[in-house]
Amino acid sequence: xxxxxxxxxxxxxxxxxxxxxxxxxxxxxxxxxxxxxxxxxxxxxxxxxxxxxxxxxxxxxxxxxxxxxxxxxxxxxxxxxxxxxxxxxxxxxxxxxxxxxxxxxxxxxxxxxxxxxxxxxxxxxxxxxxxxxxxxxxxxxxxxxxxxxxxxxxxxxxxxxxxxxxxxxxxxxxxxxxxxxxxxxxxxxxxxxxxxxxxxxxxxxxxxxxxxxxxxxxxxxxxxxxxxxxxxxxxxxxxxxxxxxxxxxxxxxxxxxxxxxxxxxxxxxxxxxxxxxxxxxxxxxxxxxxxxxxxxxxxxxxxxxxxxxxxxxxxxxxxxxxxxxxxxxxxxxxx
Amino acid sequence: xxxxxxxxxxxxxxxxxxxxxxxxxxxxxxxxxxxxxxxxxxxxxxxxxxxxxxxxxxxxxxxxxxxxxxxxxxxxxxxxxxxxxxxxxxxxxxxxxxxxxxxxxxxxxxxxxxxxxxxxxxxxxxxxxxxxxxxxxxxxxxxxxxxxxxxxxxxxxxxxxxxxxxxxxxxxxxxxxxxxxxxxxxxxxxxxxxxxxxxxxxxxxxxxxxxxxxxxxxxxxxxxxxxxxxxxxxxxxxxxxxxxxxxxxxxxxxxxxxxxxxxxxxxxxxxxxxxxxxxxxxxxxxxxxxxxxxxxxxxxxxxxxxxxxxxxxxxxxxxxxxxxxxxxxxxxxxxxxxxxxxxxxxxxxxxxxxxxxxxxxxxxxxxxxxxxxxxxxxxxxxxxxxxxxxxxxxxxxxxxxxxxxxxxxxxxxxxxxxxxxxxxxxxxxxxxxxxxxxxxxxxxxxxxxxxxxxxxxxxxxxxxxxxxxxxxxxxxxxxxxxxxxxxxxxxxxxxxxxxx
Numbered sequence: 157x158x159x160x161x162x163x164x165x166x167x168x169x170x171x172x173x174x175x176x177x178x179x180x181x182x183x184x185x186x187x188x189x190x191x192x193x194x195x196x197x198x199x200x201x202x203x204x205x206x207x208x209x210x211x212x213x214x215x216x217x218x219x220x221x222x223x224x225x226x227x228x229x230x231x232x233x234x235x236x237x238x239x240x241x242x243x244x245x246x247x248x249x250x251x252x253x254x255x256x257x258x259x260x261x262x263x264x265x266x267x268x269x270x271x272x273x274x275x276x277x278x279x280x281x282x283x284x285x286x287x288x289x290x291x292x293x294x295x296x297x298x299x300x301x302x303x304x305x306x307x308x309x310x311x312x313x314x315x316x317x318x319x320x321x322x323x324x325x326x327x328x329x330x331x332x333x334x335x336x337x338x339x340x341x342x343x344x345x346x347x348x349x350x351x352x353x354x355x356x357x358x359x360x361x362x363x364x365x366x367x368x369x370x371x372x373x374x375x376x377x378x379x380x381x382x383x384x385x386x387x388x389x390x391x392x393x394x395x396x397x398x399x400x401x402x403x404x405x406x407x408x409x410x411x412x413x414x415x416x417x418x419x420x421x422x423x424x425x426x427x428x429x430x431x432x433x434x435x436x437x438x439x440x441x442x443x444x445x446x447x448x449x450x451x452x453x454x455x456x457x458x459x460x461x462x463x464x465x466x467x468x469x470x471x472x473x474x475x476x477x478x479x480x481x482x483x484x485x486x487x488x489x490x491x
Numbered sequence: 492x493x494x495x496x497x498x499x500x501x502x503x504x505x506x507x508x509x510x511x512x513x514x515x516x517x518x519x520x521x522x523x524x525x526x527x528x529x530x531x532x533x534x535x536x537x538x539x540x541x542x543x544x545x546x547x548x549x550x551x552x553x554x555x556x557x558x559x560x561x562x563x564x565x566x567x568x569x570x571x572x573x574x575x576x577x578x579x580x581x582x583x584x585x586x587x588x589x590x591x592x593x594x595x596x597x598x599x600x601x602x603x604x605x606x607x608x609x610x611x612x613x614x615x616x617x618x619x620x621x622x623x624x625x626x627x628x629x630x631x632x633x634x635x636x637x638x639x640x641x642x643x644x645x646x647x648x649x650x651x652x653x654x655x656x657x658x659x660x661x662x663x664x665x666x667x668x669x670x671x672x673x674x675x676x677x678x679x680x681x682x683x684x685x686x687x688x689x690x691x692x693x694x695x696x697x698x699x700x701x702x703x704x705x706x707x708x709x710x711x712x713x714x715x716x717x718x719x720x721x722x723x724x725x726x727x728x729x730x731x732x733x734x735x736x737x738x739x740x741x742x743x744x745x746x747x748x749x750x751x752x753x754x755x756x757x758x759x760x761x762x763x764x765x766x767x768x769x770x771x772x773x774x775x776x777x778x779x780x781x782x783x784x785x786x787x788x789x790x791x792x793x794x795x796x797x798x799x800x801x802x803x804x805x806x807x808x809x810x811x812x813x814x815x816x817x818x819x820x821x822x823x824x825x826x827x828x829x830x831x832x833x834x835x836x837x838x839x840x841x842x843x844x845x846x847x848x849x850x851x852x853x854x855x856x857x858x859x860x861x862x863x864x865x866x867x868x869x870x871x872x873x874x875x876x877x878x879x880x881x882x883x884x885x886x887x888x889x890x891x892x893x894x895x896x897x898x899x900x901x902x903x904x905x906x907x908x909x910x911x912x913x914x915x916x917x918x919x920x921x922x923x924x925x926x927x928x929x930x931x932x933x934x935x936x937x938x939x940x941x942x943x944x945x946x947x948x949x950x951x952x953x954x955x956x957x958x959x960x961x962x963x964x965x966x967x968x969x970x971x972x973x974x975x976x977x978x979x980x981x982x983x984x985x986x987x988x989x990x991x
Contacts, residue, residue, distance in 0.1 A: 174511065178885060181508045355863050357855050364852055367841035374800060374838055375852040375906070376824035435844035435890075 284391020366433020533895025748977025829907025
């Protein structure tokens with residue numbers, strides 16, 4: 157009787173310790189999910205204080221909205237690439253390319269107004285396809301292929317705008333730049349991205365490829381096909397964003413889109429998204445990261461930082477975040 | 492004779508996330524002792540040994556080595572202090588030479604003002620390789636040129652060159668054939684005679700009985716008992732490991748060996764770039780067809796070809812019923828084939844994904860409703876797999892890298908049972924798995940056979956081939972040497988002659 161009592165007590169203790177351990181792990185997981193939120197709140201408050209509230213003025217909030225719009229949409233597209241362990245360094249250049257192609261077609265009167273949006277998306281998708289297809293067929297790392305794609309696209313944009321910047325009659329498209337329309341587009345992209353990533357084969361397969369390419373292949377996934385598809389999805393979001401920024405500003409210059417890929421990369425890392433991809437990839441991380449980048453860029457400008465130095469600051473920040481989230485033992489970023 | 496304690500652990504605790512790997516483990520190993528360490532997968536034996544070897548640190552507890560407190564800063568440090576370990580997984584680094592592998596992390600001794608003397612290093616490597624009995628391995632050769640077994644032997648050389656006083660051997664013999672085993676037993680005997688100590692982890696209870704002086708049993712991270720030589724018996728060890736009596740037969744009990752007439756999978760004259768030449772076999776409905784041989788005999792490649800992972804250069808793999816040629820794993824899976832790779836962690840599982848994600852992966856097309864795959868349908872399939880395979884976990888959301896080897900293998904099986912595969916290609920299905928789980932796997936295979944499913948079982952373990960197969964094909968150098976039918980009289984010795 158006594159012996160049994162002791163045993164039961166020991167067992168109870170065992171269960172308690174086990175539960176504590178599980179709770180501890182859960183807490184750790186939750187904490188890593190909350191940190192990006194704190195990041196946003198921190199920089200919002202920080203910039204509100206140092207700019208004496210300027211960052212929170214209605215006109216500036218509108219600015220932040222506009223900047224977040226582009227970064228969020230492309231970050232959603234980028235989730236498909238980064239989740240399978242890929243990388244795309246051509247995002248900004250492709251935005252430029254897409255703008256140049258569309259602007260030239262408009263200026264030559266070659267396409268009717270309603271075709272502008274589809275063509276813009278098409279250019280992005282085709283470049284994404286090219287990057288992905290070269291990557292999987294000749295086996296060159298996506299990082300390298302996309303860098304080459306960046307030089308090619310930048311070259312085309314510079315050539316086309318070398319004589320003078322291209323101006324389009326942007327009043328024709330003022331409909332698209334109404335706040336409500338953009339909000340609807342943004343929510344649509346997030347919604348479709350979320351469902352495609354979380355509840356369809358596409359997202360699940362890409363996460364599996366990011367987790368283990370060999371296992372994915374042996375489990376019946378056409379690794380090459382889905383890899384190419386990921387770059388096409390990212391490309392299409394770049395094309396979409398290029399349409400909106402072209403019709404908002406009405407101009408394409410040699411610097412259109414410059415440095416955009418680093419904003420995306422920073423957004424991905426700041427949101428706590430694992431750069432190695434895999435099971436922990438989440439759309440929400442990318443969106444949070446995108447908003448953080450937008451607020452950060454905007455805040456730095458209003459604070460009076462030289463625009464030329466902002467990229468430098470972002471670079472330093474990027475390094476710090478990667479350092480903090482790098483899990484040395486596994487050689488993984490953010491786990 | 493007064494025994495001098497060489498190594499002692501006191502109250503070691505260790506947990507990985509929510510999994511408790513070790514709970515208050517204290518052991519004493521004396522000079523001259525060959526200590527066996529047994530337990531099911533996940534019992535903590537590998538964790539304990541890697542803490543002793545300095546590869547991991549304990550959450551709590553102390554260790555003493557030669558009477559002094561012992562706090563290794565890593566496995567290189569432990570090795571310098573006199574404790575070496577040969578690990579369970581492949582521990583060699585590809586792309587560098589045998590000698591570089593042996594002296595990994597200790598190259599300084601061969602370098603002078605920053606320049607490494609390759610010839611000195613090779614000479615030292617040659618010396619140690621000769622000492623342990625493999626003068627034929629050339630130290631300047633790239634490690635990739637060696638087969639699995641010889642690479643393991645190189646690891647043993649790496650553990651031995653510092654002349655350790657405690658040698659830890661973790662499941663190494665699973666990867667070794669006769670040559671490697673003999674070599675290892677000799678080393679163990681030498682350690683014993685030199686009054687040093689060995690910690691020996693193995694699933695092979697017969698082997699432990701013959702090699703060890705005493706055996707410590709772990710279960711769920713707790714030290715259960717330490718048996719002296721005179722108390723050891725296979726039954727007792729099994730009972731202590733599992734914590735209950737094992738019921739029923741280990742392998743299947745019938746010797747009828749019958750199977751359906753219908754051929755389901757037909758490999759015709761397949762030749763691959765590596766190891767397989769003009770290979771043909773026919774797998775029947777309801778048949779367990781075993782393929783055995785040495786690890787480089789080509790049988791693993793046959794499995795890969797059968798599932799479409801490697802494409803044969805000539806010849807074909809055909810599913811008879813639907814007249815389909817298997818050209819890649821997607822076609823194979825669409826036609827209800829499943830494949831369990833021998834390399835569980837690298838090929839069969841996504842380690843940092845959840846049990847659920849892993850189980851559902853090949854079944855996603857089946858779960859699709861329109862384009863959408865709901866959480867509910869995934870969870871149902873995963874729960875079903877967890878229940879049916881009795882996977883030990885606190886939730887299907889638990890990540891696979893927190894599971895023990897046996898539980899991981901159950902997840903792999905659940906993948907293919909879950910999508911209703913009719914033909915299973917199992918490459919070393921019980922490699923590195925303890926008795927309890929093994930028995931489950933054998934029962935499952937037999938049940939599948941009775942349901943009319945077909946199994947191609949590739950195995951390096953003869954007892955398992957003899958115990959489970961309806962037919963056994965023995966391969967050597969990419970060719971089938973001999974076919975055996977199921978029989979009660981069939982012995983390992985009958986088969987071995989055709990393998991070597």
